[in-house]
Amino acid sequence: MSATPLPAPAPRPGEPAGTAEPLPLVVRTTRIDGLPDGPTALLDLLPDTRPLAWVRRGDGIVGWGEALRLETDGPGRFADAESAWQATLARAVVRDDVRLPGTGPVAFGTFAFDDDGGYEDHFTDDALRGRRAGTLVVPRVVVGRRGDVAWMTTIRPAGALDVAPGAAALARTRRTPVTGPGTVTFTDGAVAAQDWPALVGEAVDRIRAGELEKVVLARDVVATAEHPVDARHLLTRLADAYEACWTFSVGGMVGATPELLVRSEKGLVTSRVLAGTIRREPGMSDDDALLHAAQLARSSKDLEEHEYAVASVARALQHYCTSMNVPDAPFVLHLPNVMHLASDVTGVLDRSGLYNGGRPPSSLALAAALHPSAAVCGTPTVAARELIREIEGMDRSRYAGPVGWVGSDGDGEWGIALRSAELSDDDPRHVRLFAGCGIVAASDPAAELAESEAKLQPMRWALGS
Numbered sequence: 001m002s003a004t005p006l007p008a009p010a011p012r013p014g015e016p017a018g019t020a021e022p023l024p025l026v027v028r029t030t031r032i033d034g035l036p037d038g039p040t041a042l043l044d045l046l047p048d049t050r051p052l053a054w055v056r057r058g059d060g061i062v063g064w065g066e067a068l069r070l071e072t073d074g075p076g077r078f079a080d081a082e083s084a085w086q087a088t089l090a091r092a093v094v095r096d097d098v099r100l101p102g103t104g105p106v107a108f109g110t111f112a113f114d115d116d117g118g119y120e121d122h123f124t125d126d127a128l129r130g131r132r133a134g135t136l137v138v139p140r141v142v143v144g145r146r147g148d149v150a151w152m153t154t155i156r157p158a159g160a161l162d163v164a165p166g167a168a169a170l171a172r173t174r175r176t177p178v179t180g181p182g183t184v185t186f187t188d189g190a191v192a193a194q195d196w197p198a199l200v201g202e203a204v205d206r207i208r209a210g211e212l213e214k215v216v217l218a219r220d221v222v223a224t225a226e227h228p229v230d231a232r233h234l235l236t237r238l239a240d241a242y243e244a245c246w247t248f249s250v251g252g253m254v255g256a257t258p259e260l261l262v263r264s265e266k267g268l269v270t271s272r273v274l275a276g277t278i279r280r281e282p283g284m285s286d287d288d289a290l291l292h293a294a295q296l297a298r299s300s301k302d303l304e305e306h307e308y309a310v311a312s313v314a315r316a317l318q319h320y321c322t323s324m325n326v327p328d329a330p331f332v333l334h335l336p337n338v339m340h341l342a343s344d345v346t347g348v349l350d351r352s353g354l355y356n357g358g359r360p361p362s363s364l365a366l367a368a369a370l371h372p373s374a375a376v377c378g379t380p381t382v383a384a385r386e387l388i389r390e391i392e393g394m395d396r397s398r399y400a401g402p403v404g405w406v407g408s409d410g411d412g413e414w415g416i417a418l419r420s421a422e423l424s425d426d427d428p429r430h431v432r433l434f435a436g437c438g439i440v441a442a443s444d445p446a447a448e449l450a451e452s453e454a455k456l457q458p459m460r461w462a463l464g465s
């Protein structure tokens with residue numbers, strides 16, 4: 001694990017370079033007025049370098065700059081990130097005049113789907129590190145909105161130039177115009193689209209043979225753009241068109257996910273569980289959409305897929321809650337490209353600290369406990385993860401891992417990084433798009449390929465000029 005404050009702290013007298021502890025962070029939050037309304041108003045503030053975002057229906061937080069970056073990896077990536085964050089907070093000097101979720105110190109995070117093992121035959125050491133990584137980024141500036149209240153937070157290592165938060169500081173932020181990617185070509189990722197149904201067929205055989213009940217298999221597509229891909233171009237298009245989703249950007253993972261792994265706010269825990277999908281054709285009438293929704297709600301194959309996902313979330317959350325509400329039946333979530341079976345599971349957080357050395361679990365700890373749910377892995381979890389490692393043949397990296405933010409009181413929101421793309425560090429014109437499908441005994445490989453195409457649609461569209 002490593003913590004990288006920017007700028008690097010100077011060694012104290014007599015101390016060798018590189019061993020100094022990160023300097024304490026100085027954090028100030030102030031209310032700001034005059035932020036325009038609209039689903040992209042926060043995103044429109046972002047500069048082009050490493051934008052950070054978690055926005056839905058115009059509310060949320062965006063950030064830029066790096067006051068601190070915490071890098072972890074392997075099976076301990078969540079716990080190590082949590083303790084590094086707690087250590088950072090313990091030394092921070094905070095003045096928060098707003099006191100809402102997302103004000104004060106905030107870290108944005110993205111975590112790899114998998115943590116370990118089984119890949120050595122397929123991937124190089126470098127690729128393995130990416131697969132296992134976890135990152136928390138504490139921005140220099142955060143701007144947020146919740147309903148009528150907007151705020152700005154500045155975060156700096158003690159001793160760095162003090163920038164008072166407020167409208168004047170916001171106006172001074174240097175922003176280059178958002179650029180489009182130009183012409184974009186798409187090619188097969190690790191597994192060619194035409195070969196993918198055979199993998200689904202293999203999974204169906206293994207399920208029918210009784211090895212497991214459900215597995216989620218994914219595929220990737222590589223996009224190559226004429227110009228460097230500006231994450232802000234993707235973010236604003238997604239936030240405009242997919243308003244029911246959480247539009248995110250952290251560490252080069254960009255997307256609009258409909259699935260909330262966990263929100264923890266003032267003792268109330270919520271998880272939006274999705275599994276079970278039907279495609280929505282472009283131009284479909286409202287009447288046809290309702291017929292499709294009814295078909296989805298009656299589909300025993302989709303209801304089975306959904307039940308496994310809800311059970312996995314309920315099972316993981318029950319250890320942390322004093323009471324829970326798990327809906328008996330799902331509702332149908334309508335998105336522009338697909339409809340999903342959806343269940344909002346809620347619980348009251350056990351604040352006794354019984355399970356966590358006297359402290360209630362943070363939203364990050366809850367995300368760690370819930371990951372990977374059966375919406376992205378399968379049932380039983382271990383068998384499904386093994387089968388994914390064995391047959392998927394793809395580096396999931398941070399696709400289907402938790403992405404979101406955590407605040408100083410532990411409250412925060414973590415989505416599952418779906419309907420997402422990974423921007424390349426090496427070549428800004430390259431982007432990897434991902435989509436996966438839950439497979440059960442009744443799954444049809446050709447239909448799953450069509451479903452994965454529908455799930456790729458938001459990112460393909462966002463890359464349009």
Ligand SMILES: C=C(O[C@H]1C=CC=C(C(=O)O)[C@@H]1O)C(=O)O
Nearest residue numbers: 274275276277375435436437438
């Ligand atoms: C794994 C993905 O979707 C999950 C979430 C909703 C519906 C799903 C399904 O019906 O298969 C998947 O469980 C993805 O979009 O890449």
